[in-house]
Amino acid sequence: MRDLRRNQRKMYYSLYIEQENDSEFDTLDTVAKYSKPIEFKASLSVGQSDADDSPFGKDISYDRIISTVNKSLPITETSLIWYETKPVLLEDGSADPSSADYKVAAMPLDGLDGIRIAIKRIAKSNVPKKDTEDSSASGNTGNVGDDLEDW
Secondary structure, three states, X not given: OOOOHHHEEEEEEEOEEEEEEOOOOOOOOEEEEEOOOEEEEEEEOOOOOOHHHOOOOOOOOOOEEEEEOOXXXXXXXXXXXXXXXXXXXXXXXXXXXXXXXXEEOOOOEXXXXXXXXXXXXXXXXXXXXXXXXXXXXOOOOOOHHHHHOOO
């Protein structure tokens, strides 16, 4: 009963590989590179963290907890998690970090019978991206940010 199959949710994880430098001139212009996303199933809590009932400590802010009896899961505190969406791949087959839904908030807790992983939701932009061709075809000739003028 520790990890019922009906309580498991399909998710993907991607492991941090290295920092990659896109520019040969600027060493500060580095981008994190992640492995190809791997599917796994585990239980996922529904609630948010609470300082009184937090097994990860008071200083850790997280939204949900992944729990599983699969102790061989290689997720670390630098991993990315996809739950609501499918992972987007880059040209080289690695995961696009901007498409991830969650990041690991703390080092996974390794228990006697399983592991618990605190995850934090990654904020994504809600502003729709518009192409200039689409806006001119629909009759909207204004700039992309015009719909935000009233705010």
